[in-house]
Amino acid sequence: MDRGKRWRERRRIAKMITAVENALPGHEQILQEIYKKTGNAYVIGITGPPGAGKSSLTDALARGYIEKGLRVGVIAIDPTSPFSGGSILGDRIRMNELSTHPQMFIRSMGTRGQLGGLSAATHSAVMILDACGADVLFIETVGVGQSEIEIVKLADTVLMVMVPGLGDDIQAMKAGIMEIGDVFAVNKKDLPGADKTKIELEAMLSFLPPREWRPPVCMVSAMYKEGLEELEVAISEHRKFQADHGRLEQRRMRNAQEALLAILRDKMVLRVKSDDRYEELLQRMMEKTIDPYEAARQLMEGLDSCSED
Amino acid sequence: MQRPIRVLVAKPGLDGHDRGAKVIARAFRDAGMEVIYTGLRQTPEQIVAAAIQEDVEVVAVSILSGAHSTLLPRIKELLKEENADDMLFVAGGVIPDDDIAFLKEKGVAAVFTPGTPTTLAVEFIREHVKR
Numbered sequence: 001m002d003r004g005k006r007w008r009e010r011r012r013i014a015k016m017i018t019a020v021e022n023a024l025p026g027h028e029q030i031l032q033e034i035y036k037k038t039g040n041a042y043v044i045g046i047t048g049p050p051g052a053g054k055s056s057l058t059d060a061l062a063r064g065y066i067e068k069g070l071r072v073g074v075i076a077i078d079p080t081s082p083f084s085g086g087s088i089l090g091d092r093i094r095m096n097e098l099s100t101h102p103q104m105f106i107r108s109m110g111t112r113g114q115l116g117g118l119s120a121a122t123h124s125a126v127m128i129l130d131a132c133g134a135d136v137l138f139i140e141t142v143g144v145g146q147s148e149i150e151i152v153k154l155a156d157t158v159l160m161v162m163v164p165g166l167g168d169d170i171q172a173m174k175a176g177i178m179e180i181g182d183v184f185a186v187n188k189k190d191l192p193g194a195d196k197t198k199i200e201l202e203a204m205l206s207f208l209p210p211r212e213w214r215p216p217v218c219m220v221s222a223m224y225k226e227g228l229e230e231l232e233v234a235i236s237e238h239r240k241f242q243a244d245h246g247r248l249e250q251r252r253m254r255n256a257q258e259a260l261l262a263i264l265r266d267k268m269v270l271r272v273k274s275d276d277r278y279e280e281l282l283q284r285m286m287e288k289t290i291d292p293y294e295a296a297r298q299l300m301e302g303l304d305s306c307s308e309d
Numbered sequence: 310m311q312r313p314i315r316v317l318v319a320k321p322g323l324d325g326h327d328r329g330a331k332v333i334a335r336a337f338r339d340a341g342m343e344v345i346y347t348g349l350r351q352t353p354e355q356i357v358a359a360a361i362q363e364d365v366e367v368v369a370v371s372i373l374s375g376a377h378s379t380l381l382p383r384i385k386e387l388l389k390e391e392n393a394d395d396m397l398f399v400a401g402g403v404i405p406d407d408d409i410a411f412l413k414e415k416g417v418a419a420v421f422t423p424g425t426p427t428t429l430a431v432e433f434i435r436e437h438v439k440r
Contacts, residue, residue: 011361014361014363022312080343081338085311086337086339086341087313087343088338089344090345092363093348096347100358106359106362106363
Protein backbone atom coordinates (compact mmCIF):
# COMPACT_ATOMS: atom_id res chain seq x y z
CA MET A 1 0.00 0.00 0.00
CA ASP A 2 1.40 3.42 -0.83
CA ARG A 3 2.10 5.95 1.88
CA GLY A 4 -0.50 8.41 0.62
CA LYS A 5 -3.25 5.85 0.89
CA ARG A 6 -2.29 4.80 4.40
CA TRP A 7 -2.22 8.47 5.40
CA ARG A 8 -5.88 8.88 4.43
CA GLU A 9 -7.02 6.13 6.78
CA ARG A 10 -7.11 8.52 9.68
CA ARG A 11 -9.32 6.55 12.01
CA ARG A 12 -7.06 3.53 11.57
CA ILE A 13 -3.93 5.57 12.34
CA ALA A 14 -5.61 7.04 15.42
CA LYS A 15 -6.70 3.61 16.64
CA MET A 16 -3.21 2.23 16.20
CA ILE A 17 -1.79 5.03 18.35
CA THR A 18 -4.44 4.34 21.01
CA ALA A 19 -3.50 0.67 20.97
CA VAL A 20 0.21 1.29 21.54
CA GLU A 21 -0.39 4.06 24.05
CA ASN A 22 -2.48 1.76 26.23
CA ALA A 23 -0.66 -1.47 25.44
CA LEU A 24 -3.97 -2.91 24.23
CA PRO A 25 -4.01 -6.50 22.96
CA GLY A 26 -2.38 -6.62 19.53
CA HIS A 27 -0.20 -3.54 19.96
CA GLU A 28 3.01 -5.49 19.54
CA GLN A 29 1.80 -6.92 16.25
CA ILE A 30 0.99 -3.39 15.04
CA LEU A 31 4.52 -2.25 15.75
CA GLN A 32 5.97 -5.41 14.23
CA GLU A 33 4.01 -4.86 11.03
CA ILE A 34 4.87 -1.19 10.58
CA TYR A 35 8.49 -1.27 11.68
CA LYS A 36 9.90 -2.02 8.23
CA LYS A 37 7.99 0.90 6.75
CA THR A 38 9.49 3.44 9.14
CA GLY A 39 12.44 5.73 8.51
CA ASN A 40 10.98 8.03 5.86
CA ALA A 41 9.82 10.89 8.03
CA TYR A 42 12.13 13.66 9.12
CA VAL A 43 11.59 14.13 12.86
CA ILE A 44 11.79 17.62 14.33
CA GLY A 45 11.67 17.93 18.11
CA ILE A 46 10.24 21.18 19.44
CA THR A 47 11.13 21.95 23.00
CA GLY A 48 11.42 24.91 25.34
CA PRO A 49 9.92 26.37 28.49
CA PRO A 50 6.14 26.55 29.10
CA GLY A 51 4.53 29.39 27.19
CA ALA A 52 7.48 29.90 24.85
CA GLY A 53 5.21 29.36 21.87
CA LYS A 54 6.06 25.78 20.94
CA SER A 55 2.57 24.96 19.67
CA SER A 56 2.19 28.21 17.77
CA LEU A 57 5.60 27.77 16.18
CA THR A 58 4.82 24.15 15.31
CA ASP A 59 1.64 25.35 13.64
CA ALA A 60 3.48 28.06 11.75
CA LEU A 61 6.25 25.72 10.56
CA ALA A 62 3.77 22.96 9.68
CA ARG A 63 1.97 25.40 7.38
CA GLY A 64 5.17 25.92 5.41
CA TYR A 65 5.68 22.20 4.87
CA ILE A 66 2.04 21.67 3.96
CA GLU A 67 2.27 24.38 1.33
CA LYS A 68 5.17 22.45 -0.16
CA GLY A 69 2.85 19.48 -0.54
CA LEU A 70 4.31 17.45 2.33
CA ARG A 71 2.36 15.37 4.83
CA VAL A 72 2.91 16.60 8.36
CA GLY A 73 2.34 14.74 11.60
CA VAL A 74 2.36 16.40 15.00
CA ILE A 75 2.63 14.64 18.33
CA ALA A 76 2.00 17.14 21.10
CA ILE A 77 2.71 16.16 24.68
CA ASP A 78 1.28 17.80 27.77
CA PRO A 79 1.68 16.80 31.41
CA THR A 80 -0.52 14.28 33.23
CA SER A 81 -1.55 15.06 36.80
CA PRO A 82 0.38 12.91 39.27
CA PHE A 83 -2.64 13.06 41.57
CA SER A 84 -5.72 12.36 39.47
CA GLY A 85 -4.05 10.79 36.44
CA GLY A 86 -6.04 13.23 34.34
CA SER A 87 -4.71 15.89 32.02
CA ILE A 88 -5.63 18.86 29.91
CA LEU A 89 -4.07 18.50 26.49
CA GLY A 90 -4.30 21.96 25.00
CA ASP A 91 -1.77 22.11 22.21
CA ARG A 92 -4.40 21.79 19.50
CA ILE A 93 -5.75 25.24 20.42
CA ARG A 94 -2.89 26.76 18.44
CA MET A 95 -3.31 24.41 15.52
CA ASN A 96 -7.05 24.47 14.89
CA GLU A 97 -6.96 25.85 11.39
CA LEU A 98 -4.76 23.02 10.22
CA SER A 99 -6.65 20.29 12.02
CA THR A 100 -8.97 19.61 9.09
CA HIS A 101 -6.23 19.74 6.46
CA PRO A 102 -5.83 16.38 4.74
CA GLN A 103 -2.02 16.61 4.84
CA MET A 104 -2.05 17.16 8.60
CA PHE A 105 -2.46 14.75 11.48
CA ILE A 106 -2.25 15.99 15.06
CA ARG A 107 -2.25 13.77 18.11
CA SER A 108 -2.07 14.90 21.74
CA MET A 109 -0.58 12.69 24.41
CA GLY A 110 -0.38 12.93 28.20
CA THR A 111 2.94 12.13 29.85
CA ARG A 112 1.22 9.55 32.08
CA GLY A 113 3.95 9.49 34.68
CA GLN A 114 6.88 9.57 32.29
CA LEU A 115 9.59 12.11 33.08
CA GLY A 116 11.91 13.65 30.53
CA GLY A 117 9.38 15.64 28.52
CA LEU A 118 7.84 12.84 26.46
CA SER A 119 5.36 10.05 27.07
CA ALA A 120 6.29 6.37 27.09
CA ALA A 121 4.45 5.72 23.84
CA THR A 122 5.84 8.73 21.96
CA HIS A 123 8.35 6.64 20.07
CA SER A 124 5.68 4.16 19.02
CA ALA A 125 3.38 6.98 17.88
CA VAL A 126 6.27 8.43 15.86
CA MET A 127 6.80 5.07 14.17
CA ILE A 128 3.10 4.75 13.34
CA LEU A 129 2.82 8.21 11.75
CA ASP A 130 6.11 7.66 9.96
CA ALA A 131 5.01 4.31 8.53
CA CYS A 132 1.62 5.72 7.59
CA GLY A 133 3.07 8.37 5.34
CA ALA A 134 4.28 11.41 7.26
CA ASP A 135 7.07 13.28 5.48
CA VAL A 136 7.79 15.58 8.40
CA LEU A 137 7.00 14.82 12.02
CA PHE A 138 6.97 17.32 14.83
CA ILE A 139 7.25 16.15 18.39
CA GLU A 140 6.30 18.90 20.76
CA THR A 141 7.53 18.19 24.27
CA VAL A 142 5.89 19.35 27.46
CA GLY A 143 7.08 22.74 28.61
CA VAL A 144 10.53 21.92 29.90
CA GLY A 145 12.64 23.06 32.81
CA GLN A 146 16.33 22.34 32.80
CA SER A 147 16.80 18.65 32.23
CA GLU A 148 14.01 17.18 30.13
CA ILE A 149 16.17 16.00 27.30
CA GLU A 150 14.55 12.75 26.14
CA ILE A 151 13.66 14.47 22.87
CA VAL A 152 17.25 14.15 21.59
CA LYS A 153 16.75 10.41 21.39
CA LEU A 154 13.84 10.68 18.96
CA ALA A 155 14.41 13.81 16.91
CA ASP A 156 16.65 14.32 13.89
CA THR A 157 16.72 18.04 14.62
CA VAL A 158 15.97 19.56 18.01
CA LEU A 159 14.52 23.05 17.84
CA MET A 160 14.88 24.91 21.11
CA VAL A 161 12.29 27.64 21.46
CA MET A 162 13.29 30.45 23.80
CA VAL A 163 11.63 33.73 24.71
CA PRO A 164 12.96 36.95 26.20
CA GLY A 165 12.68 37.61 29.90
CA LEU A 166 13.34 34.20 31.40
CA GLY A 167 16.57 34.96 33.15
CA ASP A 168 20.09 36.13 32.64
CA ASP A 169 23.04 34.61 30.87
CA ILE A 170 23.79 32.36 33.85
CA GLN A 171 20.62 30.43 33.04
CA ALA A 172 21.91 29.95 29.54
CA MET A 173 25.24 28.65 30.86
CA LYS A 174 23.75 25.81 32.83
CA ALA A 175 24.18 22.26 31.69
CA GLY A 176 21.34 20.17 30.35
CA ILE A 177 18.58 21.53 28.22
CA MET A 178 20.62 24.25 26.53
CA GLU A 179 23.08 21.71 25.22
CA ILE A 180 20.60 19.74 23.15
CA GLY A 181 19.39 22.41 20.72
CA ASP A 182 20.48 21.99 17.09
CA VAL A 183 18.65 25.14 16.11
CA PHE A 184 17.52 27.92 18.46
CA ALA A 185 14.53 30.15 17.93
CA VAL A 186 13.92 33.27 19.98
CA ASN A 187 10.15 33.55 19.69
CA LYS A 188 8.11 36.67 20.45
CA LYS A 189 10.90 38.70 18.90
CA ASP A 190 8.76 41.82 19.12
CA LEU A 191 8.99 41.79 22.94
CA PRO A 192 11.57 43.90 24.77
CA GLY A 193 14.78 42.02 25.52
CA ALA A 194 14.55 39.67 22.52
CA ASP A 195 17.82 40.98 21.07
CA LYS A 196 19.53 40.54 24.41
CA THR A 197 18.28 36.96 24.63
CA LYS A 198 19.78 36.27 21.21
CA ILE A 199 23.11 37.79 22.20
CA GLU A 200 23.21 35.73 25.40
CA LEU A 201 22.40 32.56 23.50
CA GLU A 202 25.12 33.31 20.94
CA ALA A 203 27.57 33.91 23.77
CA MET A 204 26.59 30.64 25.43
CA LEU A 205 27.04 28.77 22.16
CA SER A 206 30.49 30.31 21.69
CA PHE A 207 31.63 28.68 24.89
CA LEU A 208 30.60 25.20 23.85
CA PRO A 209 33.46 22.97 22.77
CA PRO A 210 34.11 23.55 19.05
CA ARG A 211 31.83 21.35 17.01
CA GLU A 212 31.30 20.96 13.32
CA TRP A 213 27.74 22.25 13.68
CA ARG A 214 27.18 25.53 15.42
CA PRO A 215 23.49 25.93 16.26
CA PRO A 216 22.07 29.05 14.61
CA VAL A 217 19.87 31.42 16.61
CA CYS A 218 16.81 32.64 14.68
CA MET A 219 14.58 35.51 15.68
CA VAL A 220 10.96 34.67 15.02
CA SER A 221 7.40 35.62 15.79
CA ALA A 222 4.96 32.75 15.45
CA MET A 223 2.11 35.18 16.00
CA TYR A 224 3.09 37.70 13.35
CA LYS A 225 4.59 35.04 11.07
CA GLU A 226 7.99 36.66 10.98
CA GLY A 227 11.37 34.98 10.57
CA LEU A 228 9.77 31.64 9.74
CA GLU A 229 11.49 31.21 6.40
CA GLU A 230 14.90 31.73 7.95
CA LEU A 231 14.01 29.21 10.63
CA GLU A 232 12.93 26.66 8.07
CA VAL A 233 16.19 27.21 6.18
CA ALA A 234 18.15 26.68 9.40
CA ILE A 235 16.35 23.40 10.00
CA SER A 236 17.00 22.31 6.41
CA GLU A 237 20.67 23.20 6.77
CA HIS A 238 20.94 21.12 9.91
CA ARG A 239 19.26 18.25 8.12
CA LYS A 240 21.70 18.56 5.22
CA PHE A 241 24.66 18.81 7.58
CA GLN A 242 23.59 15.64 9.32
CA ALA A 243 23.06 13.77 6.08
CA ASP A 244 26.47 14.90 4.76
CA HIS A 245 28.26 13.82 7.92
CA GLY A 246 26.52 10.50 8.46
CA ARG A 247 24.83 11.87 11.56
CA LEU A 248 21.35 10.75 10.59
CA GLU A 249 22.58 7.20 10.49
CA GLN A 250 24.20 7.62 13.88
CA ARG A 251 21.05 9.05 15.39
CA ARG A 252 18.90 6.34 13.92
CA MET A 253 21.28 3.68 15.12
CA ARG A 254 20.95 5.13 18.59
CA ASN A 255 17.17 5.19 18.26
CA ALA A 256 17.17 1.55 17.21
CA GLN A 257 19.31 0.72 20.21
CA GLU A 258 17.05 2.64 22.58
CA ALA A 259 13.97 0.91 21.20
CA LEU A 260 15.51 -2.53 21.54
CA LEU A 261 16.80 -1.90 25.04
CA ALA A 262 13.44 -0.52 26.18
CA ILE A 263 11.65 -3.65 25.01
CA LEU A 264 14.29 -5.88 26.56
CA ARG A 265 14.02 -4.05 29.87
CA ASP A 266 10.23 -4.36 29.90
CA LYS A 267 10.28 -8.03 29.01
CA MET A 268 13.02 -8.89 31.48
CA VAL A 269 11.29 -7.06 34.29
CA LEU A 270 8.01 -8.80 33.51
CA ARG A 271 9.66 -12.18 33.45
CA VAL A 272 11.65 -11.62 36.61
CA LYS A 273 8.55 -10.43 38.42
CA SER A 274 6.74 -13.61 37.45
CA ASP A 275 9.54 -15.66 39.06
CA ASP A 276 8.31 -17.37 42.24
CA ARG A 277 11.38 -16.23 44.11
CA TYR A 278 10.80 -12.53 43.36
CA GLU A 279 8.58 -11.85 46.37
CA GLU A 280 10.67 -14.05 48.57
CA LEU A 281 13.88 -12.26 47.65
CA LEU A 282 12.23 -8.90 48.22
CA GLN A 283 11.18 -10.06 51.65
CA ARG A 284 14.71 -11.20 52.41
CA MET A 285 16.01 -7.81 51.34
CA MET A 286 13.64 -6.21 53.81
CA GLU A 287 15.03 -8.48 56.50
CA LYS A 288 18.57 -7.58 55.35
CA THR A 289 19.44 -11.25 54.92
CA ILE A 290 20.30 -10.62 51.28
CA ASP A 291 21.57 -7.60 49.37
CA PRO A 292 19.96 -6.37 46.12
CA TYR A 293 22.96 -7.38 44.00
CA GLU A 294 22.80 -10.97 45.18
CA ALA A 295 19.00 -11.00 44.74
CA ALA A 296 19.36 -9.67 41.20
CA ARG A 297 22.03 -12.27 40.44
CA GLN A 298 19.76 -15.08 41.55
CA LEU A 299 16.86 -13.75 39.48
CA MET A 300 19.13 -13.37 36.44
CA GLU A 301 20.10 -17.02 36.77
CA GLY A 302 16.40 -17.78 36.52
CA LEU A 303 16.34 -15.89 33.21
CA ASP A 304 19.18 -17.97 31.80
CA SER A 305 17.52 -21.26 32.58
CA CYS A 306 14.09 -20.60 31.07
CA SER A 307 13.90 -20.07 27.35
CA GLU A 308 10.20 -19.67 26.64
CA ASP A 309 8.70 -16.21 26.15
CA MET B 310 -2.22 2.94 35.68
CA GLN B 311 -5.76 2.37 34.45
CA ARG B 312 -6.41 3.59 30.94
CA PRO B 313 -7.84 7.12 31.22
CA ILE B 314 -11.05 8.06 29.41
CA ARG B 315 -10.20 10.40 26.54
CA VAL B 316 -12.60 13.31 26.10
CA LEU B 317 -12.66 16.08 23.54
CA VAL B 318 -14.00 19.31 25.03
CA ALA B 319 -14.91 21.66 22.23
CA LYS B 320 -16.80 24.88 21.75
CA PRO B 321 -18.74 25.16 18.53
CA GLY B 322 -20.51 28.34 17.54
CA LEU B 323 -19.62 31.97 17.63
CA ASP B 324 -20.04 32.93 21.27
CA GLY B 325 -16.90 33.54 23.29
CA HIS B 326 -18.16 32.23 26.62
CA ASP B 327 -15.68 29.50 27.42
CA ARG B 328 -15.83 29.58 31.22
CA GLY B 329 -18.22 26.61 31.24
CA ALA B 330 -16.04 24.59 28.88
CA LYS B 331 -12.99 25.34 31.01
CA VAL B 332 -14.74 24.42 34.26
CA ILE B 333 -15.95 21.13 32.81
CA ALA B 334 -12.54 20.38 31.25
CA ARG B 335 -10.96 20.90 34.65
CA ALA B 336 -13.59 18.69 36.33
CA PHE B 337 -12.94 15.90 33.83
CA ARG B 338 -9.20 16.27 34.40
CA ASP B 339 -9.64 16.01 38.14
CA ALA B 340 -11.77 12.92 37.58
CA GLY B 341 -8.73 11.31 35.95
CA MET B 342 -9.70 11.82 32.33
CA GLU B 343 -7.46 12.88 29.49
CA VAL B 344 -9.07 16.04 28.13
CA ILE B 345 -8.24 17.39 24.71
CA TYR B 346 -9.28 21.03 24.82
CA THR B 347 -9.52 22.76 21.46
CA GLY B 348 -10.65 26.24 22.34
CA LEU B 349 -13.21 28.65 20.97
CA ARG B 350 -15.20 28.90 17.75
CA GLN B 351 -14.80 25.45 16.33
CA THR B 352 -16.63 24.35 13.22
CA PRO B 353 -18.31 20.94 13.30
CA GLU B 354 -15.69 19.80 10.78
CA GLN B 355 -12.83 20.85 13.08
CA ILE B 356 -14.44 19.16 16.05
CA VAL B 357 -14.93 15.89 14.23
CA ALA B 358 -11.44 15.98 12.69
CA ALA B 359 -9.99 16.44 16.17
CA ALA B 360 -12.18 13.67 17.60
CA ILE B 361 -10.99 11.25 14.91
CA GLN B 362 -7.28 12.10 15.15
CA GLU B 363 -7.33 12.04 18.93
CA ASP B 364 -9.41 8.84 18.97
CA VAL B 365 -11.49 10.10 21.86
CA GLU B 366 -14.25 8.10 23.49
CA VAL B 367 -16.33 11.15 24.33
CA VAL B 368 -17.10 14.33 22.42
CA ALA B 369 -18.33 16.98 24.87
CA VAL B 370 -19.37 20.31 23.43
CA SER B 371 -20.28 23.52 25.20
CA ILE B 372 -22.54 25.94 23.39
CA LEU B 373 -24.15 29.18 24.52
CA SER B 374 -24.81 30.89 21.23
CA GLY B 375 -28.26 29.49 20.56
CA ALA B 376 -27.13 27.63 17.45
CA HIS B 377 -27.29 24.23 19.11
CA SER B 378 -30.17 22.89 17.02
CA THR B 379 -28.10 23.46 13.87
CA LEU B 380 -24.57 22.68 15.00
CA LEU B 381 -25.07 19.66 17.24
CA PRO B 382 -26.97 17.53 14.71
CA ARG B 383 -24.31 18.48 12.14
CA ILE B 384 -21.54 17.21 14.43
CA LYS B 385 -23.41 13.94 14.94
CA GLU B 386 -23.90 13.62 11.18
CA LEU B 387 -20.18 14.09 10.51
CA LEU B 388 -19.31 11.55 13.22
CA LYS B 389 -21.58 9.06 11.47
CA GLU B 390 -19.93 9.80 8.13
CA GLU B 391 -16.57 9.00 9.68
CA ASN B 392 -17.89 5.79 11.23
CA ALA B 393 -17.21 7.34 14.61
CA ASP B 394 -20.77 7.04 15.78
CA ASP B 395 -19.62 4.93 18.72
CA MET B 396 -18.19 8.03 20.39
CA LEU B 397 -20.36 9.27 23.23
CA PHE B 398 -21.70 12.70 22.29
CA VAL B 399 -22.79 15.06 25.08
CA ALA B 400 -23.53 18.76 25.22
CA GLY B 401 -23.74 21.50 27.80
CA GLY B 402 -24.57 25.17 27.94
CA VAL B 403 -27.52 27.49 27.74
CA ILE B 404 -29.98 25.23 25.97
CA PRO B 405 -33.75 25.71 26.47
CA ASP B 406 -35.62 22.72 27.89
CA ASP B 407 -37.88 22.75 24.85
CA ASP B 408 -34.96 21.96 22.55
CA ILE B 409 -33.55 19.05 24.52
CA ALA B 410 -35.93 16.39 23.18
CA PHE B 411 -35.03 17.38 19.62
CA LEU B 412 -31.29 17.22 20.35
CA LYS B 413 -31.62 13.79 21.95
CA GLU B 414 -33.55 12.59 18.96
CA LYS B 415 -30.63 13.80 16.83
CA GLY B 416 -28.16 11.69 18.78
CA VAL B 417 -26.97 13.88 21.66
CA ALA B 418 -26.75 11.42 24.56
CA ALA B 419 -27.12 14.01 27.31
CA VAL B 420 -27.63 17.75 27.65
CA PHE B 421 -26.27 19.43 30.76
CA THR B 422 -27.79 22.83 31.41
CA PRO B 423 -26.58 25.54 33.84
CA GLY B 424 -26.61 24.41 37.46
CA THR B 425 -25.72 20.80 36.71
CA PRO B 426 -23.09 19.61 39.22
CA THR B 427 -19.90 18.66 37.36
CA THR B 428 -19.95 15.34 39.20
CA LEU B 429 -23.16 14.45 37.36
CA ALA B 430 -21.51 14.92 33.98
CA VAL B 431 -18.51 12.87 35.15
CA GLU B 432 -20.77 10.06 36.35
CA PHE B 433 -22.76 10.07 33.14
CA ILE B 434 -19.62 9.68 31.08
CA ARG B 435 -18.22 6.93 33.26
CA GLU B 436 -21.47 5.00 32.99
CA HIS B 437 -22.03 5.43 29.28
CA VAL B 438 -18.58 5.33 27.73
CA LYS B 439 -18.19 2.26 25.55
CA ARG B 440 -15.25 0.07 26.40
